[in-house]
Amino acid sequence: MARIMRINMTTQQVALEEAAPEYQGLGGRGLTSTIVSKEVPPLCNPIGPNNKLVFAPGLLSGTSAPISGRISVGGKSPLTGTIKESNAGGQGALSMARCGLKAIVVEGKAPSGKLYKLLVNKDGGVLSECPELKGSGNYDVAAKLRDEHGDKAVCISIGPCGEMQMQSASVAVTDIEGRPTRHAGRGGMGAVMGSKGLKAIVVDPTDAPRIEPINKDAFTAACKKLTKALQEHPVTGQGLPTYGTNVLANIINEAAAYPTNSFSKGQFAETGKISGETQHDVILERGGKIAHPCHTGCVIRCSRIYNDKEGGFLSKGPEYETIWANGANCGISDLDAIAMIDRLCDDYGLDTIEVGVTIGVAMDAGIKAFGDAQGAIELVHEMGKGTSLGRILGAGAAVTGKCLGVEDVAVVKGQGLPAYDPRPILGIGVTYATSTMGADHTAGYAIAGNILGIGTKVDPMKVEGQVELSRNLQIATAALDCTGLCLFTAFAVLDKPEAFDAIYEMLNGLYGLNLGADDVVELGKNVLRTERSFNQAAGFTPKHDRLPEFFKMKPLSPLNVVFTVTDEQLDQVFNF
């Protein structure tokens, strides 16, 4: 049975334990949020010794279930003050699961100035000092640790921004090529890791036993069923492999909901230069890769390899959110500059969304001009180097707005809004406002029903149906985030009943259970209840489930609409 590894950074002790009864049957977000909820004082300082940082693979991670490699990283967020689960692709989840771990729980705080790495393999974990990694970027960290521990070693690490405890700091996870390109970006989990004095976790699954399903035939059949559905669905079978997530750029720009120049306009005139289609052509011209998996077992393959003009590796193909945040949101249409920002964020250990939203705020304050691509790159370097300006920016959009006296800052619970303006797409605004995580598109991706017509069709600019749309998606997502399955499986799951069935059938086959569709829904509800209860104990109320007032006051061009979902309607989201 998979176990929980506890790392006490105060005493440098590593312990393995059987999962307590209340943690059994949980994985991914369900497990991180339950552990945080039960063990972390809601009013604690997120960068103090009483916070905990929890890593958990999903329930299906490490098996042959398709696209099940998401790793959840949880704790109390220094960015939002809420509970936080941020998940990432890469090889982290499957290697942890192969090593027999349900979770790694990092507790306490290392003595001031000390920096540690944790080596995990099938036999357990060893903590040791690593002063030589102090201040290193994630690319160097991953290269050095893989030199030392071999090519199978997976690195979970922070860059200098995590060491500096910046609220935008991410946790990097290495991909199939061993590069630190997949990040638990949102909510400053890198700052929590930095506060504890933990620079890296190396997970080496060498000689770890395979995970054997209890009912192998049923498990395999369910896996095939999901794979088939994913391959047949036009989004997961064609759109995402061909154009990546950035296939959305033209679509959202067409919907006039593509936040431009720090959420002051809804369309970006130069979207064509940074669209998924353009990115596709640039990648192929330079000998990069499309239809590339971010982790073993991915059948969607929305990842890509983005080369520079000389054909050398620059970064993974920046995602839609990254390209928007550091592109349209900053008035920037230079794809190479955006890829450089992506690379720098991965190396310094920063959330590309928070960085882009923050640079937009800084541009609004006049620190750089909208459209100044080189200026934006300079600002990322300021963060990585921890200059005074970088310290402002690294603390995220909300703090940057406070420091620079900017009135309109697009944040909810201190977290920057992602790439969909909530004025013309009301459903995503409901998710931003009410999510247990602060503004987070992945928490309940209403774009599916509002724009893509997946699962259901709800007019994006009418209030009717938005609350139900967001509620149902938030519940489904919370359940999905327990499994280790990539959120993009949802495109097929929402449209194809057999794909939805395959999820609990895989769990049944793997664990010998007898779950049904209702159990999946109940799991999602329970995760949300747990998270919301933590937030309530941390001082959050429905008054915090609100968008900044400018979304209600200032119409967004060219549609000239404001956010019209009422407070009373927002307060209905968690009525379940």
Added chain:
Amino acid sequence: MARIMRINMTTQQVALEEAAPEYQGLGGRGLTSTIVSKEVPPLCNPIGPNNKLVFAPGLLSGTSAPISGRISVGGKSPLTGTIKESNAGGQGALSMARCGLKAIVVEGKAPSGKLYKLLVNKDGGVLSECPELKGSGNYDVAAKLRDEHGDKAVCISIGPCGEMQMQSASVAVTDIEGRPTRHAGRGGMGAVMGSKGLKAIVVDPTDAPRIEPINKDAFTAACKKLTKALQEHPVTGQGLPTYGTNVLANIINEAAAYPTNSFSKGQFAETGKISGETQHDVILERGGKIAHPCHTGCVIRCSRIYNDKEGGFLSKGPEYETIWANGANCGISDLDAIAMIDRLCDDYGLDTIEVGVTIGVAMDAGIKAFGDAQGAIELVHEMGKGTSLGRILGAGAAVTGKCLGVEDVAVVKGQGLPAYDPRPILGIGVTYATSTMGADHTAGYAIAGNILGIGTKVDPMKVEGQVELSRNLQIATAALDCTGLCLFTAFAVLDKPEAFDAIYEMLNGLYGLNLGADDVVELGKNVLRTERSFNQAAGFTPKHDRLPEFFKMKPLSPLNVVFTVTDEQLDQVFNF
């Protein structure tokens, strides 16, 4: 009947109106908090157009009532997010009251880049642009405006930090000498004024009629009664005039509750160098002044004039809080350096308490060393000049802690703690935690009962009685803050029943009322209920009525005590 002047900064219109029925009978804090509560959306952006900035003299201001010159400045605070009333001495209240104004309400927001001044006299108000004052310090602003409008003109202004909308920015009020030395410091009211594009209000009471009490004999008798009580009480009659507020330095250091090196110790070895007694001698040696009134009609005269080594004016005598914040809290024992910081804060327009707490946090982060007096002065210049580092610091201690990754930051609701460590003085901790204003010693000055034995005696290190002590003081203070009377009258009021009676007797004589002691208490309760209700609507809950966890976790040397009042006890403070 006194009227309310409304300034719409969006349209630059000035209007005078009779006070609405719900605003009649209110003054000072009672009026600012009621207007804010009724007219400001609790979830609005504090630096957006929907916030309002309200100036209100007290109910007794402008009359011959002794020491009745406090002016209340209210709004939603950009520092704390709560309702805020910050009051100041100087000539502002009495000149506004003489001009027949109950309040000035500043609304909306000037067009970007525009800066205005408001001239108020007995006939009304005129708003005009003042580009020539852009970026000017308060000393220059006051000098220029008094050159222009004459020596009777009182200036209420912001320095460059208010223009930059820094959360630590204060509103300056000129004193008897016409210097901008009295500040509504706490909560960033200067940032609100800056956000509205209002640089200064000039109040010229020339030829304004006297305020005639309805029952003159009763009023005069009550005034004399209070004056006598103040002159006879040892604190207000001797301690404060002779040594100023800084008479407390040795007392609080003796109690081992004098926060040193950013709240890491309870005693400062060099307190003798910055004590009230030392300050007294230095002032007299250099030809400065002790026993000096900060406004006409003050009979306590705790203000002083502090000269430099050459005998020239440097600043008003820095207050106890200023000397502590920028002294012991930063490990600094150089009284001249502290006086220079006081001068710079007055000129740049900064709250000396927030500045000192913030510099302490920056020193904890290693930006400067504890004890580096010149370094601290440099940091104040960084704020005044708005450098990147200055932008961090100007946003206050909480934001500075976030930007610099500091774990232990002494704030409640984002506002820095004043000069009494709550671990050995539990009662003041109850006030810090529960005040409607964020950490604020003036909101319920438990030092009186915990240390000074005024009014009552409650053992500072026993939990028993602290909640009642803080509750009663918060109620009494809220009432007192409506009158325009200086808080220091409370020393006599708490000890002498006739001084307490004098307060409602003055109100009765002035307005022809028939108030009794119970009405004063009820007034205080109502003010607190109004404020707490606003805060609740702004998202505050009992979970926010807490000290940072380190006060409960880390014992304070040399007494090695922690804050032991429980959360449940804190939640009893507002049970009335």
